[in-house]
Amino acid sequence: MRLDQRLIADMIRPGSRVLDVGSGDGTLIDHLYRTRNCDARGIEIDMRAVTQSVAHGLPVMHGDADHDLSDYPDAAFDYVVLQRTLQAVERPREVLAQMLRIGRYAIVSFPNFGHWRLRLQLLTSGRMPMTAVWHTPWYETPNIHPCTIRDFLALCEEEDYVVERWLAIDEEGDRSPWRRSIRLANLFGEQALFLLRRRGGR
Amino acid sequence: MQQVSPTTLLQPPAAAPVGRSDVVRIEAGLTLECGQSLGPIDIAYCAHGTLNPARDNAILVCHALTGDQYVAAPHPLTGKPGWWSRMVGPGLPIDTDRFFVLCTNVLGGCMGSTGPRSIGPKGEPWGTEFPPITIRDMVRAQALLLDHFGIDRLFAAIGGSMGGMQVLEWVATYPERVFAAMPIATAPYHSAQNIAFNEVSRQAIFADPEWHGGRYWAHDTVPARGLAVARMMAHITYLSEEALAAKFGRRVRREARAAAGSSTGGALGTASLFGEMFEVESYLRHQGSSFVRRFDANSYLTITRALDYFDLSAAFDGDFAAPFRGVKTRFCVVSLSSDWLFPTSASRSLVRALNRAGVNVSFVEIETDRGHDAFLLDEPDLDRTMRGFLNGAAEQAGLNRGDSEPGDSGDSA
Numbered sequence: 001m002r003l004d005q006r007l008i009a010d011m012i013r014p015g016s017r018v019l020d021v022g023s024g025d026g027t028l029i030d031h032l033y034r035t036r037n038c039d040a041r042g043i044e045i046d047m048r049a050v051t052q053s054v055a056h057g058l059p060v061m062h063g064d065a066d067h068d069l070s071d072y073p074d075a076a077f078d079y080v081v082l083q084r085t086l087q088a089v090e091r092p093r094e095v096l097a098q099m100l101r102i103g104r105y106a107i108v109s110f111p112n113f114g115h116w117r118l119r120l121q122l123l124t125s126g127r128m129p130m131t132a133v134w135h136t137p138w139y140e141t142p143n144i145h146p147c148t149i150r151d152f153l154a155l156c157e158e159e160d161y162v163v164e165r166w167l168a169i170d171e172e173g174d175r176s177p178w179r180r181s182i183r184l185a186n187l188f189g190e191q192a193l194f195l196l197r198r199r200g201g202r
Numbered sequence: 203m204q205q206v207s208p209t210t211l212l213q214p215p216a217a218a219p220v221g222r223s224d225v226v227r228i229e230a231g232l233t234l235e236c237g238q239s240l241g242p243i244d245i246a247y248c249a250h251g252t253l254n255p256a257r258d259n260a261i262l263v264c265h266a267l268t269g270d271q272y273v274a275a276p277h278p279l280t281g282k283p284g285w286w287s288r289m290v291g292p293g294l295p296i297d298t299d300r301f302f303v304l305c306t307n308v309l310g311g312c313m314g315s316t317g318p319r320s321i322g323p324k325g326e327p328w329g330t331e332f333p334p335i336t337i338r339d340m341v342r343a344q345a346l347l348l349d350h351f352g353i354d355r356l357f358a359a360i361g362g363s364m365g366g367m368q369v370l371e372w373v374a375t376y377p378e379r380v381f382a383a384m385p386i387a388t389a390p391y392h393s394a395q396n397i398a399f400n401e402v403s404r405q406a407i408f409a410d411p412e413w414h415g416g417r418y419w420a421h422d423t424v425p426a427r428g429l430a431v432a433r434m435m436a437h438i439t440y441l442s443e444e445a446l447a448a449k450f451g452r453r454v455r456r457e458a459r460a461a462a463g464s465s466t467g468g469a470l471g472t473a474s475l476f477g478e479m480f481e482v483e484s485y486l487r488h489q490g491s492s493f494v495r496r497f498d499a500n501s502y503l504t505i506t507r508a509l510d511y512f513d514l515s516a517a518f519d520g521d522f523a524a525p526f527r528g529v530k531t532r533f534c535v536v537s538l539s540s541d542w543l544f545p546t547s548a549s550r551s552l553v554r555a556l557n558r559a560g561v562n563v564s565f566v567e568i569e570t571d572r573g574h575d576a577f578l579l580d581e582p583d584l585d586r587t588m589r590g591f592l593n594g595a596a597e598q599a600g601l602n603r604g605d606s607e608p609g610d611s612g613d614s615a
Contacts, residue, residue: 039562047567054534054564055586057594061535061553061565071557 001027003174004193007167008081008107011195012036016078019043019103021065021095022085026053033058043068066090069098077103084191086110086152087143093155100161100198109169109193114148114186132171133190149186156196165195221275223248225314228346232309238333245347246307246314247271250290251298253351259601260353261296261592262344263305264361264368267505268433268497270313273305274298279496285578295588300601301357308368309343310335310504318500329500330416335508337364341371345379355379357599358592362386362577363544364505367512370552373533374514374525382595384588386536386577389548390522390555391513396543399439400506403432407499416500429499430490437489442540442573450482522555532598533563534591536584541574564591 001009005028012018014036020029023042026049032038042060044050053060061068065082066089080103082095087110089095099106111133121129128138136143147155149168156163168176168189176189185192224247231241248271253260263273263286274290276283290296290303307315310332322328348356359369359380366388373380389396407413410428414421438446456478518524533556537549546567556563568583570576577584 041562047569050564051566051568051583051587054566054594055590057590057597059532059562059564059594061557061563062567063553063565068554068557071554073558073560076560 001031003172004109004169004191005031005083007169007175007193008083008109009036011105011107011165012038012079014038017076018079018081019072019077020081020083021069021099022083023049023053023058023060024083025049026056026058026060028081028083029053029058029060030056064089065095065098069095069102072102074101075104079103079105079107081107083109084111087113087146089145092145092147093159096155096159096161096196100196104197105164106161106196107194108152108196109191110147110152111143111191112149112168112186112189113146114150115190116187119187149182149189149192152192152194153182156194160199161196162199163194164197167193169193221248221250223271223275226347226350228343228350232339232343232346234333234339235336236334240309240316240333243309243316243343243346244314244320245309245316245343246311247347248273248275248284248305250274250303251301253302253353257351257353258355258357258599259300260302260304260348260351260356261358261360262348262356262372263290263296263303264344264359264365264372265305265308266361266363266365267436267509268493268502269365270311271305271307272313274303277496280492288580289585289588295585296360296592300596301592304347304351306344306347308340308505310340310501310508312498312501315343317498318504319498327419327500329419330503332500332504334511335504337367337371337508337512338375340508341368341375344368344372345376348379355381357601358382358384358595360384360386360588361388363388363574364509366544367509370514371512373529373531377526377529377531380531381599382532382534382591384534384536384591385549385552386584387538387541387544387549387574388552389544390552391515392509392511393548397510399436399543400510403436403506404503406431406435407503413499416503418499424494425499426491426494429494429497429502430487432502433493433497434486434490437486439543440573440575442542442571444540444571445573446482448571450480450485453481454478455481455484522552523558526556526559526561529559529561531561532595533561534587535563535565536577536587537565537567538572538574538576538581539567539569540571541576543574 016038018032018038018040020042023029023044029040029042032040043063044060045064050060050062080099086092086108117131118129168185169191170176171190226245227242229242231243233239269285272284274284274287292299307313310317312319318328318332359372361369366385369383369385373383407425407428410425412423413425418424514525515522535549535553537546553565566587568581570581
């Protein structure tokens with residue numbers, strides 16, 4: 001399991017109902033089901049990964065964040081997780097709203113476009129940055145909505161979401177030390193992880 | 203609880219031998235959805251594997267329109283292996299070493315369960331007088347068989363096409379009695395296109411001079427041509443263009459006229475008009491003529507009508523989620539990418555309805571170019587999905603976990 005998945009798992013209370021949007025090979029839901037006694041389900045866009053997950057006995061359905069969240073009833077889950085996918089969805093704002101409609105908490109991780117290396121590359125070369133995290137050229141990247149940590153916080157404020165916890169994460173997925181200052185995290189954090197809830201939705 | 207006639211074998215089901223086939227008579231019968239009472243009724247079934255002492259390892263496999271209870275045992279009329287013998291058996295995805303697998307001939311069928319060929323109240327076969335049957339009636343008859351076995355809850359209900367409709371109806375009618383459900387290549391209602399195809403099949407049967415208003419037995423004949431044409435037309439809908447192109451292309455088989463008539467005409471009885479025949483024609487004729495040897499025309503009419511009536515939302519103002527609200531059954535919905543009779547879009551709308559109802563549902567589309575019938579064929583992804591879903595559900599249900607797939611590295615988790 002990736003380190004950031006471990007951090008996500010640590011945010012989830014045992015025995016919860018969890019929907020992992022973009023569940024990939026099912027690692028997180030498998031972990032939550034087996035070690036946390038969670039009712040953990042997945043949605044995945046890649047059919048091979050879906051088949052692989054179901055073949056391992058995991059409840060995963062083929063679908064995607066933009067189209068399939070609206071079907072679920074309100075508060076169907078305790079946590080809705082979106083790992084490293086927010087920047088690739090068609091309508092991130094709508095997806096977040098759906099996550100917090102069907103779940104009490106949303107756990108969102110995304111690569112931070114405000115990282116200093118990206119800023120420096122754009123400044124010095126004048127071309128779209130390419131790093132280990134942002135590794136596909138602009139013409140074929142699925143990441144159509146990149147944002148920075150501060151962008152994301154601004155959206156949360158606008159939508160009146162409560163940020164319960166946030167972490168900056170390095171490339172390996174481990175926790176970064178930039179916990180006090182959002183500006184520093186936005187400069188030095190390669191990825192970010194947020195635990196959100198609706199105001200008054202506790 | 204229904205009465206069981208003395209003719210029925212009353213030995214404990216745990217003693218059921220592998221591949222046991224039997225008929226249970228339920229004296230109390232059944233009040234059908236149409237309001238008519240039917241009884242006593244016979245339910246023919248095949249059983250494989252052993253029912254465990256807790257009676258919680260039963261899997262009901264539901265057959266499609268022209269299927270029967272011979273899911274994994276050789277067919278008594280054709281001698282061919284069971285229709286899903288590549289899926290059901292010891293060590294196979296539906297593992298009879300672990301599960302007690304039941305398959306019943308549907309109500310309205312012609313392989314031993316009460317249907318139009320059974321003797322009716324007038325002392326002759328019911329024929330067209332047989333009351334209209336629904337998918338729910340089929341399911342309620344199966345439930346009576348489970349009562350007979352003392353099975354309160356199925357571990358799983360599995361089926362493709364019309365079998366998938368029975369699976370959906372099982373959960374809708376008896377949500378407490380199904381732990382896991384796997385509807386394959388099916389839909390929560392029969393579409394206008396589906397009904398249209400069925401109507402062509404029925405008209406083919408009616409147009410046969412041997413139909414005799416449905417009383418063909420009185421004339422010691424069967425409407426073989428009509429039934430064969432119905433089967434030929436339906437069979438096209440079970441395949442895909444790619445499958446037909448790959449299997450037959452435009453290849454022609456040339457034969458002497460006389461030989462063509464006897465070797466491939468069969469029920470159709472005529473030689474090829476032009477002295478030669480495309481291979482796909484020959485194939486369809488063979489499908490048609492072998493079908494009439496094992497199927498009854500009135501049964502075909504009764505069951506196609508049951509399919510047409512199927513609409514899970516009918517009682518809920520068009521809401522397909524309503525029958526599944528509060529249901530605890532785990533679902534695995536499977537569609538086939540080249541299936542145009544029950545397309546993936548139909549499965550997806552079912553999945554959406556299940557999600558709206560908050561049901562735990564997995565959804566897989568199997569990539570295949572072989573059309574609707576692919577669920578009966580060698581599709582490794584379907585096998586993997588079946589095995590994995592049943593293993594996962596068995597773990598949830600507290601049944602012993604089966605071996606994972608041979609060669610499975612288990613590296614993903």
